[in-house]
Amino acid sequence: MISSALKINMDASPKTEVEYLIVGQGLAGSLLGWRLLQQGKSILIVDPCLEQTTSRTAAGLINPVTGKRLVKTVNVEQYLPAAKLLYDELGCFFGEIFLHEKRQVKIFKSEGEIAQWEKRRNRPDYAPFLGESIHSEDRDYLKEDSLGGFEQKQCGYLDTVSLLDRLRAFFVEQGCFINSEVDLDELKIAEQAVQWLDCSIDKVVFCDGYQLQSNRWFSWLPLQPVQGEIFTLETDQQLPKEIVQFGKWLLPLSDGQFKLGATWQWSPLDEQPTEKAEVELLDACKEQFPKLKNARLIEKKVGIRPGTRDRQPFIGSHPHQPRLMVFNGFGSKGSLMIPWYSALFSRHLTKGDNLPETVDIKRHADGCPLS
Ligand SMILES: Cc1cc2nc3c(=O)[nH]c(=O)nc-3n(C[C@H](O)[C@H](O)[C@H](O)COP(=O)(O)OP(=O)(O)OC[C@H]3O[C@@H](n4cnc5c(N)ncnc54)[C@H](O)[C@@H]3O)c2cc1C
Structure with a gap:
């Protein structure tokens, strides 16, 4: 349902006075902008x-239970319905499907993972997300000596590039988008308002992804950025019909194309593809799917995940500059978490609702310099 407050702006001339300046049109800035x-x-x-940006690199996978230890994402029961609702709403508005719900299979890579699965499968809180066991005879891409695996429920992927393109075009149409970088030295903070060029602003919200680490007002926040690479390949061979998690993951697309990801590199944090990632991804793919050994590599994408030490986002006002705010730190789960937190943060901004302590940047205020 689209709120009746979303009126089409007939006057699309550049604005000289706004309530919110949003710095960054990744998934965080876009969904917050939409909500506001x-x-x-x-x-x-x-x-x-x-x-090439982080949100445009991401495969947008939505995966409630992750990692070798098969851990359910904290609050996933809240995040998932909010994500489905918002992406459906956007899908209806733009007449395009952005969230593709898709079956996913997780293949066991060790006896330890099987033991972990045995523990989880009997827990009622995991039941909505864990499906049937899978054995080597159930899938033609599993080898005879495979340890098998299991189906994962409520998975899929968000087509981030299409969604961000559509939202950008919409913001342009509304006269509320500028193609530029905000030079932080050009923000003049006064008691009454913040001035940026000829625009007077009530609040500035930084949705600047990993670039937060060089943001003079927020670089004290303990960001843990992690670089990652994702490839798109093409093959004439039959692809699995589902997303397959095998230590790495394979996401089948249409016309013989598939995505393969992802790598995790803590340093160096540059945005250039590396030979190491190529070896890592292609070797893992060949080992799991020997028939795909001649797949053609058609695109490499690199991005930097805005991770945080406690895996909770950074949301809220600067301790000494209340006109400056941040909405960031969604790590490797932006597609799942941003819909929920953009609703929560927009209610905080417009209705004064409290932010949960777990995500409010007040939890790190001790690290903020005094001036
Ligand atoms: C390899 C990889 C795989 C991933 N896979 C998944 C996945 O499967 N599922 C999932 O949910 N998440 C995934 N993620 C994580 C996901 O991409 C992030 O959680 C999410 O995209 C973060 O969005 P963001 O808007 O905070 O940051 P970004 O996408 O980085 O957006 C920040 C924007 O701010 C702009 N900006 C920065 N500084 C300024 C400035 N001064 N002025 C103007 N603009 C500025 C940037 O250009 C950019 O467009 C993955 C990430 C990577 C790198």
Whole structure:
């Protein structure tokens, strides 16, 4: 359902006065911008429109139970319905499907993982997310000596590039998007408002992804950025019909194309593809899917996940500059978490609802310099 407050703006000229300046049009800035427009707020989103960004690199996988230890994401019972609702709402608005619900299989890579699965499968809180066991004879891509695996429920992927393109075009149409980088030296903070060029702003919200680490007002937050690579390949061979997690993952697309990911590199944090990642991804793929050994590599993408030490996002106001705010730190789960937190944060901004302590950046205020 689209809120009646979302009115089409007939005056799309650049704004000189706005309530919120959103710095960054990744998934965080875009979904927050959408929520604020729905509530009738005036916004301006600024982003340099780079071809390769973290949100545009991400495969957008939604996966409630992850890792070798098969851990259920904390609060996934809240995040998932919020994500489905928002992506459906956006799908209806733009007449396009962005969230593709898809079956997923997790293949065991060790006896330890099987032991972990045995523990989890009997827990009622895991039941909505864990499906049937799978044995080597159930799938033609499993070898005879495979340890098998199991089906995962409520999985899928978000087509982030299509969604961000559609939202950008919409923001442009609404006269609330500027293709540029915000030079932080150009933000003039006064008691009454923040001035950026010829625009007067009530609050600035930084949705600047991993670039938060060089943001002069928020670099004290303990960000843990992690670089990652994802490839797109093409094959004439039959692909699995489902997403397969095998230490790495394979996401089948249409026309023989598939995505293969992802790597995790803590340093160096540059945005260039590496030979190491190529070896790591292609070797893992060949070992699990020998028939795909001649697949053609058609695209490599690199991004930097805005991870945090406690795996909780960074949301809230600067301790000494209340006009400056942050909405960031969604790590490797932006597609799942941002819909929920964009609703929560927009209610905080527009209705004064409290932020949970677990995500409020007040929890790190001890690390904030005094000036
Ligand atoms: C390899 C990889 C795989 C991933 N896979 C998944 C996955 O399967 N599922 C999932 O949910 N998540 C995944 N993620 C994580 C997901 O991408 C992030 O959680 C999410 O995209 C973060 O969005 P964001 O808007 O906070 O950051 P970003 O996408 O980094 O957006 C920040 C934006 O701010 C802009 N910006 C920065 N500084 C300025 C400035 N001064 N002025 C103007 N604009 C500025 C940038 O150009 C950028 O467009 C993956 C990430 C990577 C790297």
